[in-house]
Amino acid sequence: MGNKQTIFTDEQLDAYQDCTFFTRKEILRLHGRYHELAPHLVPMDYTNDPDCKLPLALIVNMPELKENPFCNRIVESFSEDGMGNLSFNEFVDMFSVLSEMAPRELKAIYAFKIYDFNVDNYLCKEDLEKTLNRLTKEELTPEEVVLVCEKAIEEADLDGDHKLSYADFENMITRAPDFLSTFHIRI
Amino acid sequence: MENKTVNFMRLLSEDSTHSTVSSDSCEYYQTEIFDLLPSIQASRPEQSRKPSEAYQDGPVPGEESIHGHLSSGPRDKAPTQPLRNMVICIQGKRSVRDRRKMQISDIGFWVSWRRSQSITMKRVWEQMGGALSGLLPWQHTLHAIEGRYGFGVKAYFVLLRYLVNLNLLHCALIFGFIVGPTIFYGRSKSSEPLKFGGNDSVLDFFLGSGYLDRSPVFYCFYTPGSLNMQCLNTPLLYLAGILTILFLTLILVVRRTTVGYKHTWMLGKQYSMNVSYKIFCGWDFTIQDPAAATLKHSFIRNDLKLFLEEQSFSLREAQRTLGQRVRLYLLRFFLNLLVLSLLGGAFYLIYFATNKSQDQGIPGERQWLVILVLQYLPPITISFVNLLLPHIFRKISSFEDYSFTMQVNATLVRSIFLKLASLGIYLFFIFKHLKDQSQCLENLFGREMYKLCIFNFLTAFCNAFFLNYPRKLLQEKYPSSLLAQLWGKQCFLVPFNVLDLVYIQTVSWVGVFYCPLLPLIGVVTLTATFYIQKFSVLRCCVAEQRMFRGSSSSVLFHFMLLLGLLMAVATLGFNLYQPREPACNHRFSCGPFGNGQNVFNVTGVCVDSLPSPAQSTLSYLNSSAFALPLILAEIIILTSYVSRGRANQKAIERLKDMLVMSSSDKRFLVKQHTTLLRRQRNPCRVRPAAIEENQRLPPES
Numbered sequence: 001m002g003n004k005q006t007i008f009t010d011e012q013l014d015a016y017q018d019c020t021f022f023t024r025k026e027i028l029r030l031h032g033r034y035h036e037l038a039p040h041l042v043p044m045d046y047t048n049d050p051d052c053k054l055p056l057a058l059i060v061n062m063p064e065l066k067e068n069p070f071c072n073r074i075v076e077s078f079s080e081d082g083m084g085n086l087s088f089n090e091f092v093d094m095f096s097v098l099s100e101m102a103p104r105e106l107k108a109i110y111a112f113k114i115y116d117f118n119v120d121n122y123l124c125k126e127d128l129e130k131t132l133n134r135l136t137k138e139e140l141t142p143e144e145v146v147l148v149c150e151k152a153i154e155e156a157d158l159d160g161d162h163k164l165s166y167a168d169f170e171n172m173i174t175r176a177p178d179f180l181s182t183f184h185i186r187i
Numbered sequence: 188m189e190n191k192t193v194n195f196m197r198l199l200s201e202d203s204t205h206s207t208v209s210s211d212s213c214e215y216y217q218t219e220i221f222d223l224l225p226s227i228q229a230s231r232p233e234q235s236r237k238p239s240e241a242y243q244d245g246p247v248p249g250e251e252s253i254h255g256h257l258s259s260g261p262r263d264k265a266p267t268q269p270l271r272n273m274v275i276c277i278q279g280k281r282s283v284r285d286r287r288k289m290q291i292s293d294i295g296f297w298v299s300w301r302r303s304q305s306i307t308m309k310r311v312w313e314q315m316g317g318a319l320s321g322l323l324p325w326q327h328t329l330h331a332i333e334g335r336y337g338f339g340v341k342a343y344f345v346l347l348r349y350l351v352n353l354n355l356l357h358c359a360l361i362f363g364f365i366v367g368p369t370i371f372y373g374r375s376k377s378s379e380p381l382k383f384g385g386n387d388s389v390l391d392f393f394l395g396s397g398y399l400d401r402s403p404v405f406y407c408f409y410t411p412g413s414l415n416m417q418c419l420n421t422p423l424l425y426l427a428g429i430l431t432i433l434f435l436t437l438i439l440v441v442r443r444t445t446v447g448y449k450h451t452w453m454l455g456k457q458y459s460m461n462v463s464y465k466i467f468c469g470w471d472f473t474i475q476d477p478a479a480a481t482l483k484h485s486f487i488r489n490d491l492k493l494f495l496e497e498q499s500f501s502l503r504e505a506q507r508t509l510g511q512r513v514r515l516y517l518l519r520f521f522l523n524l525l526v527l528s529l530l531g532g533a534f535y536l537i538y539f540a541t542n543k544s545q546d547q548g549i550p551g552e553r554q555w556l557v558i559l560v561l562q563y564l565p566p567i568t569i570s571f572v573n574l575l576l577p578h579i580f581r582k583i584s585s586f587e588d589y590s591f592t593m594q595v596n597a598t599l600v601r602s603i604f605l606k607l608a609s610l611g612i613y614l615f616f617i618f619k620h621l622k623d624q625s626q627c628l629e630n631l632f633g634r635e636m637y638k639l640c641i642f643n644f645l646t647a648f649c650n651a652f653f654l655n656y657p658r659k660l661l662q663e664k665y666p667s668s669l670l671a672q673l674w675g676k677q678c679f680l681v682p683f684n685v686l687d688l689v690y691i692q693t694v695s696w697v698g699v700f701y702c703p704l705l706p707l708i709g710v711v712t713l714t715a716t717f718y719i720q721k722f723s724v725l726r727c728c729v730a731e732q733r734m735f736r737g738s739s740s741s742v743l744f745h746f747m748l749l750l751g752l753l754m755a756v757a758t759l760g761f762n763l764y765q766p767r768e769p770a771c772n773h774r775f776s777c778g779p780f781g782n783g784q785n786v787f788n789v790t791g792v793c794v795d796s797l798p799s800p801a802q803s804t805l806s807y808l809n810s811s812a813f814a815l816p817l818i819l820a821e822i823i824i825l826t827s828y829v830s831r832g833r834a835n836q837k838a839i840e841r842l843k844d845m846l847v848m849s850s851s852d853k854r855f856l857v858k859q860h861t862t863l864l865r866r867q868r869n870p871c872r873v874r875p876a877a878i879e880e881n882q883r884l885p886p887e888s
Binding site: 015016018019020021063064066067068069070080089090092093096098101102103105106109110111115128131132135136137139140144147148151152155156158159160167169172173176177178179182183184185186 | 270271272273274276277278280281284306313461462463464466467468469470471472473474475476477479480484487488491492494495498843846847850851854
């Protein structure tokens with residue numbers, strides 16, 4: 001393939017290709033995007049696995065994520081420390097899971113993490129209310145919000161504990177017709 | 188608490204909703220016994236226990252972790268599960284990959300070769316799939332439209348593209364069966380030459396007479412040529428071509444209808460009422476444009492408001508008193524009478540226009556413009572009626588106090604009836620008139636269909652450029668003027684535009700026997716319509732504020748397509764079975780079935796030439812002795828499918844119950860175990876709760 005690049009070793013690129021849904025070209029392009037977020041922080045040479053993490057504020061400014069009401073939660077769920085600081089590996093992982101080629105089960109797992117605002121492994125009413133407010137930019141009245149969230153929990157809750165566990169969420173999302181078509185980011 | 192009337196609430200066990208010791212949901216996943224449960228063990232390999240695994244982010248028992256149980260350690264469930272699909276961070280995947288590579292040397296050459304082959308094949312398939320989807324025309328435009336105007340408008344353009352593809356298929360079949368043989372084997376010697384003659388003019392392209400009358404566009408061109416075998420001659424090929432087209436279209440449309448029906452109606456609850464889908468799948472993550480994002484926010488908000496409105500409507504409906512109900516039904520009855528009278532008036536207009544246009548008068552007496560207008564009077568009337576009445580129906584249905592979706596569907600049903608019935612009435616009156624004609628009947632009929640198609644296209648063109656665009660300019664330049672306020676901002680009304688599409692396609696199907704190049708004209712006009720509508724949507728329209736439920740209406744659209752096809756088949760059958768006056772045929776032998784032949788003669792000759800077993804089989808298939816067992820067999824098959832579906836539904840309900848009960852059993856047992864362990868460790872702490880605990884412990888403990 002064309003020019004010899006010196007950012008990654010061939011072995012690293014192969015590993016990326018196997019572990020994500022991206023090709024070599026796309027990995028290199030992703031590295032370019034990662035680099036231009038903070039050119040002075042991100043090294044051009046990744047052959048010896050440098051330990052470099054970009055903060056949440058920089059990543060959320062990317063055009064692909066900027067308009068997303070859940071941008072903070074997305075970045076936080078892919079970061080290892082939970083605060084939104086992404087290394088390049090986590091950056092690639094995030095876009096790989098959100099790419100069009102990722103299967104439904106994988107996306108469902110991460111969707112659950114994203115919507116779980118208080119990170120308690122349940123989608124409780126407060127999580128749903130926060131989700132709804134972010135979706136509608138707080139244009140619904142509080143009573144309407146409560147009504148909608150109650151109806152949503154009623155629909156999806158299988159075991160009757162008034163909150164959605166992962167099993168409930170997955171059961172509901174597998175029957176949603178456009179989950180796959182909406183839950184992806186093209187980069 | 189138990190057994191609410193909502194579908195998904197099952198029998199609750201009390202302990203799944205509260206426990207005496209801890210109400211913290213996290214604790215359930217941190218208990219020691221949780222890690223020992225067989226279902227959790229099955230999703231973790233033994234390696235996760237080793238502390239030397241550097242990139243483990245699974246929970247050590249008892250320790251809280253951010254990722255919880257979802258990404259518990261590197262999984263290598265199945266060695267052939269693709270690395271990408273695993274729910275661990277990239278470092279974990281890398282270590283799994285290294286481990287697998289090391290395993291390769293243990294596995295042996297054959298297995299590793301197969302694995303690498305499957306990986307390569309997967310990559311090749313992915314690339315091919317990507318290339319094929321890139322070939323779909325106008326994909327980029329559709330994506331842009333969906334981003335700005337939502338799913339409903341995109342569905343219109345998807346249907347348009349589907350119809351273009353369908354018409355291309357028709358063109359290919361027509362070329363193969365009809366035009367091809369005529370080109371290769373020539374026509375009969377008595378047919379007229381195809382040259383620009385004395386009386387021809389440009390007007391012929393609009394009227395379908397003169398030059399166009401003799402051209403391949405119409406039926407009369409295809410006289411039997413040198414291909415004259417018993418079972419392979421031009422007339423038979425012509426008939427076979429048309430029948431293939433109709434049959435193939437029937438299969439495709441039925442398939443599309445049933446797929447849509449299954450998808451929307453039979454997947455348990457109706458999608459439209461599922462708020463959870465709206466919340467979790469509502470936001471389109473591909474949106475990057477701030478304007479599109481604002482639009483999406485308002486879409487979601489409107490959707491939810493619509494849902495809430497429907498909820499309050501059903502509440503209001505349930506609370507109607509008897510007096511209110513009686514008044515409402517009376518009002519609806521009168522409005523329906525109004526609708527019927529409007530329909531009757533429309534049909535009378537069409538009858539009047541058809542009569543006027545068939546009154547030829549002395550040729551040359553009138554100016555060409557008058558002739559043009561008179562000839563086009565029926566299409567003009569039909570288009571006018573089809574343009575005006577659906578909007579009136581829309582207004583009427585808003586008085587009938589239905590929910591918004593029901594209003595849209597009621598308007599749609601009335602408009603569908605209007606369009607199909609107006610076409611049917613027009614065809615009926617044409618038949619009556621043409622019976623007295625002495626010219627080639629088929630050409631006259633084809634001419635009418637041709638005029639309908641051309642005029643539809645002209646209407647769409649003028650609508651976009653002379654109605655929508657000035658309206659938009661008016662809104663922009665003088666937004667406060669009276670006209671702008673009256674007219675309002677225009678939105679792309681999906682239901683009416685889809686109806687137009689289906690209507691055009693029905694006309695094309697009705698006319699394909701008499702005007703074989705009609706699908707080609709259809710392809711050209713539909714492609715032009717795509718760009719015209721794209722201009723209209725992107726430049727002139729704003730996004731509609733009130734979205735309707737697309738799912739139930741799309742089934743209606745496909746059903747209307749099917750109805751149109753059935754109407755075309757019925758018209759064709761009726762026409763073919765008409766007895767022909769021999770006097771007409773003697774003078775004007777037109778088309779493949781001229782010269783005293785009709786469909787039955789030609790097919791009869793072919794059947795007679797077949798070997799006798801085939802003949803007897805055919806005659807058996809024709810007889811009623813075959814029809815009855817066929818109907819019985821179909822009934823039996825249908826019954827078996829329906830009963831199987833019902834049994835499956837019952838099994839699903841039972842399994843759902845089982846799922847809920849076993850998960851609440853699991854929670855109960857885990858909590859019990861935890862409290863017992865806790866009591867063992869801190870005997871003094873839980874004394875107040877111990878008394879209640881004793882009462883609730885199961886007998887086995």
